[in-house]
Amino acid sequence: MKTQWQQYINILKSVVKPALGCTEPIAVAYASAVAMQMLDGEPEKITVQVSDNLYKNSMGVFVPGTGQIGLRIAASVGAFAGDPLADLQVLENITNTDVEKAQTLIDANNVEVSRIDVDEFIYCLVEIKAGNNIAIVEVSGAHTQVISKKLNGKVVFTKSTATNASTASICDGVDITVEGIYNFAMQAPFADIEFILESARLNSTLADEGLTNDYGLKIGRIIQKSIKDGFMSDDLVSNILMHTSAASDARMGGASLPAMSNYGSGNQGIAATLPVMIMSKHCGHGDDKLARALILSNLVAIYIKSYYPPLSAFCGNTATSSAVAMAMVYLMGGDYKQSCYAIQNVLGDCTGIICDGAKSTCALKVKTTTSSAIYSSMLAINATGTTDQGIIADNVEQTIRNLGKLVTIGMPKTDAIIIDIMSA
Known part of the structure; x- marks a missing residue:
């Protein structure tokens, strides 16, 4: 097969993929699920910061399986029951009990969401406290692209962001017309x-x-x-x-x-x-x-x-x-x-x-x-x-x-x- 054609197939397979729910709130649910991988027990407090565009695309859309709109429920149910290995289908296995737990945390004012001024169009930072531990996950440039993970202030994972994902293109370097x-x-x-x-x-x-x-x-x-x-x-x-x-x-x-x-x-x-x-x-x-x-x-x-x-x-x-x-x-x-x-x-x-x-x-x-x-x-x-x-x-x-x-x-x-x- 021509190298050019293989590149085309690679592009398709990387960005034509199943997604459960609108991808902006799902990005936050995914970040929450990844953060909980580093923690024991259940989340006690969740703080979310997102880019303006991610915020815009989450204000009016329902989060699947919850019957609710917005980033607070996405972050909370993602923390309680999200599957970090399921990519954009992170919420595919949530139950009514999971949604109830997530809502209880929200009702107690323990889920906070705010906007942050960043260059990236797709960006979220999720901080979750469980017991004596705090996990922080940053997603940037793509809906499931984790660029940083921290546990109790210590960096446990980082991904190079030398190329600005806001201006980088999946077609860069490919002979495509x-x-x-x-x-x-x-x-x-x-x-x-x-x-x-x-x-x-x-x-x-x-x-x-x-x-x-x-x-x-x-x-x-x-x-x-x-x-x-x-x-x-x-x-x-x-x-x-x-x-x-x-x-x-x-x-x-x-x-x-x-x-x-x-x-x-x-x-x-x-x-x-x-x-x-x-x-x-x-x-x-x-x-x-x-x-x-x-x-x-x-x-x-x-x-x-x-x-x-x-x-x-x-x-x-x-x-x-x-x-x-x-x-x-x-x-x-x-x-x-x-x-x-x-x-x-x-x-x-x-x-x-x-x-x-x-x-x-x-x-x-x-x-x-x-x-x-x-x-x-x-x-x-x-x-x-x-x-x-x-x-x-x-x-x-x-x-x-x-x-x-x-x-x-x-x-x-x-x-x-x-x-x-x-x-x-």
Whole structure:
């Protein structure tokens, strides 16, 4: 296998992985679980400090298995029952008894959460006291990347942070372009990319949960009801929007089922997967073409997002859905040029969507960007593409760089204002 292709597979396997619950509160739960590895007994006091963006993305989202929102319950239940070996599924085995214990500690005012001014977008420090011992864990740069562990003031583990994770990219040092990804997806042996099909299975299960039970705004279920009531057609577009929204409803509403995430986001993993899977089925394709399409949607999304910070004022579903539009064009029989049109069309449509924290309305944004992906792919398959307008350049690579510049340089002030509004 080409070295370049192996690098692509390594990228996919490192950031397309199962995640139970929104990844920002889960990062705190994970840090708590790691801290408790160094302690005996049960936690008596927990102090949490987090970056502004991690705080923003934890204020309105349910922590799975708890029925509650926020970082205090995430930190507390992570300390009582989190599995530090389970990565982003750290809370997969919690029980009602664990949640009750966690709530008791919160009710006694022994769980404190505050914001801290740090350069990293993803950062949390968790300090836990149990008996006469105090453990401190720092997570920085990625949701489960522990950079420091201390026990009673003594450093027991440290990870080099010479490279600033806020500016480092998973694609650094890799020969990667949209065309390179396209060629890889078209030519790689099926056996080498078959692993990506697990994302379809996992996220389909989450969609079924969202269509069966009430979560969040119930967007998926309401689309389902609207089809039954005759207000919407039972067609390809409606079914894509229904299933994708339902999965996001369930995820943001605290369902105890994992999503296959994309670059630290469960919603973006959902958005990268379900529309592609449903389009593939509609076109009558088997696993081979579905896998190649999922490689496109997931890896192009990662590539685009590598040009800007992991958390920002920009809704990453826009980038993901542009990659989805590319994958849909491929499934409809389009060529590379038409696939690039599809990316350009979505970025020309949805780039203005802001991120104002993780919450139930994320499912609305998933619905909106997924809708754009569908219609953008229809335009592209008919050789219609946005070029040389606004931030959209005359080629897709420059457009992606323009987007990165907009988010990295142009949106920090917007992000600060959003956090200020949310914290008022």
